[in-house]
Amino acid sequence: MSLIVHKYGGTSMGSVERIKNVARRVAKWHAAGHQVVVVPSAMSGETNRLLGLAREISESADGRELDMIAATGEQASSGLLAIALQAAGLQARSYAGWQVPVRTDSAYTKARITAIDDKRIRADLDAGRVVVVTGFQGVDDEGHITTLGRGGSDTSAVAVAAALKADECLIYTDVDGVYTTDPRVEPDARRLSVISFEEMLEMASLGSKVLQIRSVEFAGKYRVPTRVLSSLTDPDIPLDEEMRSGTLITFEEDEKMEAAVVSGIAFSRDEAKVTLLGVPDKPGVAYAILGKVADANIDVDMIVQNQSVAGTTDFSFTVHRNEFARTLALLTSQVAPAVGASSVVSDDKVAKVSIVGIGMRSHAGVASLMFKTLAAENINIQMISTSEIKTSVLIEDKYMELAVRALHKAFGLETAAPTKI
C-alpha cells in the first residue's frame, strides 16, 4: 500500500462530467489498495470570474478580501469532488485550507506555505477515506484566509505530499508530460520520461508552463517524487500503464540522465531590454542603477555589463515586458541623470531562448554548439546569460521559433539517444 497525492487542474475539473472522471480515476487507485489524497483546482474559468467581479468593483482591491473571494472557487470544487467520490462508492471528505490547516505567511494573493498539519488527513486515511484537500489556499497565523497565487494548487499538492511523506505526487494536467520543448513550436518535440529536479526548476523558471516554479522548489526541498501526467486519458486505463506515463521528476542522477547533455529548450517572449549607454565606470554603479529598479518593485532577469572603454561602460538588463514602460520611465527620468549615463536605448521586441541540461555541468562545448547553430541561421545574439545547467540567449523575437527548432535539431532532442559533442 502506498500513499499517493493526486492533483487535478482547472481543465480536469472543468465540468460535472470531468469531475466524475476524476472520481473514477481516484477510485481505481483506491481499489488497488492505495491511500489517496486529492488536491483539486477550481473549475476552469471560476477564479477569473470571481476576480473579475472584484476588479469591476475596485481596481485596487485589498489582498485579504481578494483571497476571501478567490479561495471559494477551490472550496466549491473540493466539495463537488467529494460528492463525486461518494457517488463512486468511496468514503470521502473535503477540507478547506484552514481546516487542515495549511499554514502560510500573510502575503495575500501570493502567500507561502509554512507548515501543514497532517493529523486530520492521516486520521481520515486510516479510517479508509479518500481525503480532498482544497488547493491554492491556506490560513495565516491570525486566522485570515490566504491564497498562493496562480498555479498555487501545484504547490499545495507537492506540499501536502511532503507533509505526508507520500510515495508519489501525481500532477494530472492537460498535457501528458514535460517535453523537450513546446510541441506547438517544434512538432518533433519529445516527451521526457524522467527529468532531474534541477532541470525542471530551470524549465519552469524559463517559461515552461507545465508546473508552477514554487511547486518544483518544494518538490526539491522535500525530495517529493513528482510525476506530471495526463488527466485526459481514459480514467479506467490499467494502473501500471498510468504509473509509467508522463514525466517523473527525479533527484538521483542515474546513468541515463548523465547521458543526455541537453534535456530541453525553454523560451519566453515576455522580455524587454533596456541599456544605459556611456555610464562612467566606477565602483557602485551597478547598485546605483539596479537599487532604484528594485525599489520600484521591478524584477530584473538578465544583466550584462560590458568591458569598460575609455572609462565608461554600457549597462543592459531585461525585465518582464509588462514592466517595460515603467522601467523606461524610471531610467530616463531618474537613473540615467543620477549615474551620468549619456543615453538610454531600449527594445521590447526580444525573446529569450534557453538550453537546459544537467549534463552541461560536465560537458564542454555545449554553449558553443548553441552559438554555432544560431550563427548558421543568421540569428544575432544580443545578450548571453549562463548558469551551471542552462545557457540563455536574448534574440530578436521574430527568430524565436526558428531558434528553438534549430537548437532542438542540433542537440538531437527528437530522439532519446544522447548527442555527441
Place this chain on the structure above:
Amino acid sequence: MSLIVHKYGGTSMGSVERIKNVARRVAKWHAAGHQVVVVPSAMSGETNRLLGLAREISESADGRELDMIAATGEQASSGLLAIALQAAGLQARSYAGWQVPVRTDSAYTKARITAIDDKRIRADLDAGRVVVVTGFQGVDDEGHITTLGRGGSDTSAVAVAAALKADECLIYTDVDGVYTTDPRVEPDARRLSVISFEEMLEMASLGSKVLQIRSVEFAGKYRVPTRVLSSLTDPDIPLDEEMRSGTLITFEEDEKMEAAVVSGIAFSRDEAKVTLLGVPDKPGVAYAILGKVADANIDVDMIVQNQSVAGTTDFSFTVHRNEFARTLALLTSQVAPAVGASSVVSDDKVAKVSIVGIGMRSHAGVASLMFKTLAAENINIQMISTSEIKTSVLIEDKYMELAVRALHKAFGLETAAPTKI
C-alpha cells in the same frame, strides 16, 4: 452612536452595481456615526447554481459536502462587499462564519446557531471598521462548515445583532416591509409600520416569505429590534427617512397595536390533506398514526380528529405538498392496516388561509367573522386550526385568492383604522 446590523438579501447583492449601492448605503450610516455590521447573502442565483452542480453529480449528496459547496456563495459576496466598502472610503473587513466564529450544531444544510463570539467583531468596530459577517453559515464543534438552510442569512443577521446587543437589526430586502397580505393577491394590501413579534412569527410560519421563521424566533428570544425595509430605494435617501421606513417588529404591545384585531392574512398553497376513515377510536390511535409519520421524517401541520361515531373516528392531517406522495404511500401500505382504518382519502388541491392578530386574544367574534365571510363567498371550510393569535382554515385551492381578498376587506385591513366587531 448606535450599533446597527444590516442584512442584504441575494437580490440586493445581485450585481456589481447593486453591491456598490449597498456600500453607499452602509457608508451613509457610518458617516452618521453608527457602528455597522453587514451580513450579506450570496449573489442571487449563486446558491442554486452551486447546489445544481452538486445535484448533477449525485441526487443523494452528503450534507457536509453540500455545505462546503453552498457556503462559498456567501463568502465570495462578503469579500466583494468588503472591497466595495473600501472603494467607498471605509475601512472594512469580511469574515467567514468559522472566522467569527458563528458556532452551530452539526445538522448540515439546516444547522442551528448555538453561540456567536463577538470579540473579533467588536475589536474591528472599535478600530473604526465596518465588519462584514458572512451569512447563512457557521462551524460546528469539530470544525466542519455548516449552513443554516434557505433564508439562513436572516437568522445570521438577527443572531449577530443579539450577540452584539445591537440597537437595531435592519433586514434590507426587495419588498419595503411586511404587508397585511401579499399585494400580488390583494392590491389594497397595506404595509404595516409595526408588527408584534408574535404576529410576525405566525405570519412567517404561515407562508409569508418576508422573513425566515427562525430569524423571527431569534429576534423574539433575544428581543432584537428588527426592521424589514427596502434595499431598492436610493441609497442616499436621508437617514431619518430610512430609519422610519419599512416594518418594525416590536416586543411591546402599545395602544396602537392593541387597536388592530387582525394585522394580516397569510396563505400557503404548499398543502396536502390526507384522511384515515373509520379508525377504531381507542386510546393511542393518534400516536399510532402520527408516530409512524414522524419516524419517516414527515412534518405534519394541521391535525383534526372528529368526534367518534359508533366507535370509529375520522383522522385528518396536512403535510407539505412535496411530501404528499410519500405520506400517502406510508398510510395505505402500513398505517391504515395497522390501526384498522377502513380507507384512506386524500386531496392535494387545498390551500391554507390564516388570519393573524394579537388582538384576537382579547376579542371574541374574530373567527366567526372569518367563517361568515367565507360562507358569503360560498367557500367550503375543510379543516380549522386555531391558536391564541391566529385562525387557519383549509379550503379548496382555487378559492385561495378570493378568500384572501374577501377577508382583507372584511377585516378592514386596507386602512389603518381598527375594525369593529
